[in-house]
Amino acid sequence: MSLIRPSEMSVxxxxxxxxxxxxxxxxxxxxxILIIGAGPSGIAAASRLWKNNFTNLKIxxxxxxxxxxxxxxxxxxxYVDLGGEWCHGEKGNIVFDMVKQYDILRHTNAxxxxxxSNGTLLDQKIYNGMAEFAKSMYASLNNTEIExxxxxxxxxxxxxxxxxxxxxxxxxxxxxxLQTIVTEAKGWLEGYILGYDSAFTIHDIARKSAYExxxxxxxLNWNGRGYKTILEVMLQQYPDPTQSLAVTNNIILNKEVTxxxxxxxxxxxxxxxxTTYAADHVIFTASLGVLKASHESLFQPALSDEMVRxxxxxGFGAIMKIILHFPHTWWDTSQPYAFIWSAADRKKILTEFxxxxxxxxxxxxxxxxxxxxxxxxxxxxxxxxxxxMVPEIEQESNEVLSAGxxxxxxxxxxxxxxxxxxxxxxxxxxxxxNPHFRGTYSYDSAKNTEQGLQNKLAxxxxxxxxxxxxxxxxxxxxxxxxxxxxGAIESGFREADRLIHYYAQH
Ligand SMILES: Cc1cc2nc3c(=O)[nH]c(=O)nc-3n(C[C@H](O)[C@H](O)[C@H](O)COP(=O)(O)OP(=O)(O)OC[C@H]3O[C@@H](n4cnc5c(N)ncnc54)[C@H](O)[C@@H]3O)c2cc1C
Ligand SMILES: *[C@@H]1O[C@H](CO)[C@@H](O)[C@H](O)[C@H]1NC(C)=O
Ligand SMILES: *[C@@H]1O[C@H](CO)[C@@H](O)[C@H](O)[C@H]1NC(C)=O
Ligand SMILES: *[C@@H]1O[C@H](CO)[C@@H](O)[C@H](O)[C@H]1NC(C)=O
Ligand SMILES: *[C@@H]1O[C@H](CO)[C@@H](O)[C@H](O)[C@H]1NC(C)=O
Ligand SMILES: *[C@@H]1O[C@H](CO)[C@@H](O)[C@H](O)[C@H]1NC(C)=O
Ligand SMILES: *[C@@H]1O[C@H](CO)[C@@H](O)[C@H](O)[C@H]1NC(C)=O
Ligand SMILES: *[C@@H]1O[C@H](CO)[C@@H](O)[C@H](O)[C@H]1NC(C)=O
Ligand SMILES: *[C@@H]1O[C@H](CO)[C@@H](O)[C@H](O)[C@H]1NC(C)=O
Ligand SMILES: *[C@@H]1O[C@H](CO)[C@@H](O)[C@H](O)[C@H]1NC(C)=O
Ligand SMILES: *[C@@H]1O[C@H](CO)[C@@H](O)[C@H](O)[C@H]1NC(C)=O
Ligand SMILES: CC(=O)N[C@H]1CO[C@H](CO)[C@@H](O)[C@@H]1O
Numbered sequence: 001m002s003l004i005r006p007s008e009m010s011v012x013x014x015x016x017x018x019x020x021x022x023x024x025x026x027x028x029x030x031x032x033i034l035i036i037g038a039g040p041s042g043i044a045a046a047s048r049l050w051k052n053n054f055t056n057l058k059i060x061x062x063x064x065x066x067x068x069x070x071x072x073x074x075x076x077x078x079y080v081d082l083g084g085e086w087c088h089g090e091k092g093n094i095v096f097d098m099v100k101q102y103d104i105l106r107h108t109n110a111x112x113x114x115x116x117s118n119g120t121l122l123d124q125k126i127y128n129g130m131a132e133f134a135k136s137m138y139a140s141l142n143n144t145e146i147e148x149x150x151x152x153x154x155x156x157x158x159x160x161x162x163x164x165x166x167x168x169x170x171x172x173x174x175x176x177x178l179q180t181i182v183t184e185a186k187g188w189l190e191g192y193i194l195g196y197d198s199a200f201t202i203h204d205i206a207r208k209s210a211y212e213x214x215x216x217x218x219x220l221n222w223n224g225r226g227y228k229t230i231l232e233v234m235l236q237q238y239p240d241p242t243q244s245l246a247v248t249n250n251i252i253l254n255k256e257v258t259x260x261x262x263x264x265x266x267x268x269x270x271x272x273x274x275t276t277y278a279a280d281h282v283i284f285t286a287s288l289g290v291l292k293a294s295h296e297s298l299f300q301p302a303l304s305d306e307m308v309r310x311x312x313x314x315g316f317g318a319i320m321k322i323i324l325h326f327p328h329t330w331w332d333t334s335q336p337y338a339f340i341w342s343a344a345d346r347k348k349i350l351t352e353f354x355x356x357x358x359x360x361x362x363x364x365x366x367x368x369x370x371x372x373x374x375x376x377x378x379x380x381x382x383x384x385x386x387x388x389m390v391p392e393i394e395q396e397s398n399e400v401l402s403a404g405x406x407x408x409x410x411x412x413x414x415x416x417x418x419x420x421x422x423x424x425x426x427x428x429x430x431x432x433x434n435p436h437f438r439g440t441y442s443y444d445s446a447k448n449t450e451q452g453l454q455n456k457l458a459x460x461x462x463x464x465x466x467x468x469x470x471x472x473x474x475x476x477x478x479x480x481x482x483x484x485x486x487g488a489i490e491s492g493f494r495e496a497d498r499l500i501h502y503y504a505q506h
Contacts, residue, residue, distance in 0.1 A: 037285035039068020041473040044492025050247040062256035072226025078377040079226030089214025108219040117345035119415035155446035157203030191368015194386035197443035209444035212480040224376030288476035289438025310456040315445035318432035322383040325425035336372040357392035441483040442476035
């Protein structure tokens with residue numbers, strides 16, 4: 001029998017390994033972590049934890065793809081985005097910072113050409129006046145004149161209603177044609193505002209919001225690569241795919257979580273397919289829409305009253321995109337289009353084009369529409385709808401949607417554009433009806449008077465030991481960048497850092 005003495009070398013190795021583990025995990029353990037949702041916040045949290053050697057990690061995703069409300073689809077010559085599309089700002093924007101070295105982002109031409117339903121191009125000053133007016137409605141812009149008039153009003157809608165006529169009457173006092181058109185364009189203006197906040201009505205959008213814009217260009221586009229690029233950057237698949245983080249192997253798709261049970265020692269996660277997972281920590285990232293619909297069944301024990309109040313009182317609505325591909329380009333690809341219905345043409349639709357949703361005598365085709373040319377994708381137009389009819393428009397067939405868009409293009413653009421042809425392909429978003437989202441992004445609601453609701457939504461559920469049991473990330477948990485991809489990513493990093501710091505101290 002011979003005693004094998006370990007070599008000096010391997011002893012050193014073992015000591016090094018043990019020290020390393022102790023150093024990295026303090027308690028000499030690699031805690032088990034479940035991240036629920038593989039949208040930008042979940043991917044951000046997973047990638048940061050992974051790079052910090054927290055490898056006992058799984059991501060459970062209900063959809064059959066990663067990305068969540070980032071959904072870039074190859075369509076035509078490039079990628080288009082059914083969800084998040086633009087990087088909003090440069091300074092203090094984590095998305096901008098992560099990709100600036102790669103020179104991908106491009107400026108978007110935001111100068112909209114407005115067409116009137118009699119087929120004429122309207123003077124640029126109408127759009128400029130509308131955009132200026134829309135901006136002035138937000139209290140954060142400190143417009144003293146508007147503040148004097150709207151200072152006591154809680155919603156953007158009330159301020160628009162009270163200021164619209166007088167503002168434009170003054171602006172266009174010598175031009176009754178312009179005054180008529182502007183009055184008819186009020187609905188479009190509402191839709192323009194709804195697009196920023198994804199509410200169903202501007203009467204629910206708070207004038208005073210905690211949202212903070214990043215300085216710089218608010219409409220940077222991905223030049224046909226899609227917003228998915230930011231996921232590839234976080235997962236180190238871009239620019240060099242061979243550097244891909246192995247955490248991608250730990251993403252489990254088609255895995256809808258139905259219940260999260262926790263106590264002072266453990267978390268237990270149940271899924272729709274009856275599988276179960278145990279974990280030391282859970283990071284929950286599903287949308288505020290999912291929380292509104294299911295928080296009662298999702299969490300055991302129930303969430304605190306304070307948290308439930310935040311879930312109820314932060315706003316969550318929906319916008320919609322209809323994306324059309326044509327056999328050839330018949331429009332001007334350099335700028336977006338907006339369509340203003342005359343009161344007479346608005347009435348005519350119901351007899352001229354009777355298909356699709358109608359509410360209170362209004363056709364879905366008058367619901368706040370704009371079309372923008374897709375970048376690097378000359379045969380594709382992206383249409384935006386906003387307002388209370390979005391849930392119904394989502395349900396409509398592609399045939400009706402495409403016929404409706406064509407009816408509109410011919411009416412507004414027929415006089416000025418040649419060769420308008422029917423599309424040969426169409427895709428559309430369905431964020432509201434998808435139970436894994438139930439809408440598009442969060443906003444500060446005019447009905448709410450409490451400050452800092454986003455922070456209440458972000459508060460982790462702690463064990464008696466102070467150990468975080470359930471953490472919350474996602475755009476709606478960001479105190480001032482909510483509703484955006486950069487906000488979602490910052491919230492994911494925040495929750496990863498919470499665990500990293502916790503284990504550095506314990
Ligand atoms: C139409 C549209 C346009 C937008 N435009 C912009 C824009 O131009 N710029 C911008 O910055 N932002 C934009 N946004 C907002 C931005 O896309 C979102 O703020 C961001 O993607 C949210 O990321 P998240 O990780 O918080 O949530 P999500 O992306 O929703 O990720 C959460 C994930 O959780 C999954 N999930 C849900 N329930 C469960 C469950 N029970 N079990 C397991 N998984 C579950 C979901 O499938 C999803 O993948 C837009 C969004 C939409 C929809
Ligand atoms: C992760 O572990 C590796 C090797 O075990 C080590 O070299 C590295 O420094 C660790 N990273 C961090 C962030 O702790
Ligand atoms: C359309 O309406 C505008 C505004 O009233 C008017 O200036 C223009 O001449 C009209 N165009 C046609 C073709 O009727
Ligand atoms: C508006 O005023 C507030 C408080 O005085 C200030 O913090 C903020 O920077 C101002 N915003 C703008 C856009 O000037
Ligand atoms: C706003 O409310 C205050 C206090 O109730 C009142 O004094 C002031 O006149 C109101 N201002 C406007 C513009 O209504
Ligand atoms: C603004 O003008 C429209 C149309 O002329 C009218 O119906 C509405 O009552 C006016 N609103 C206000 C607040 O004066
Ligand atoms: C309207 O016309 C009057 C008289 O011609 C002129 O003094 C005024 O400046 C004009 N207003 C605008 C907004 O153009
Ligand atoms: C805590 O939850 C775990 C997992 O569901 C369970 O096994 C354990 O018995 C629970 N502990 C207490 C004290 O309830
Ligand atoms: C899960 O379990 C329930 C109750 O036992 C059963 O009705 C259901 O069919 C199961 N679902 C799957 C996907 O196995
Ligand atoms: C942007 O739009 C304006 C006017 O709407 C147009 O004159 C200009 O050429 C466009 N710029 C680019 C870069 O396409
Ligand atoms: C537009 O139509 C005319 C006549 O049919 C044709 O000669 C021309 O090539 C078409 N242009 C495009 C861009 O398809
Ligand atoms: C042009 C138009 O119909 N605009 C509508 C936009 O959406 C709001 C809210 O649903 C409606 O009130 C407007 O009429």
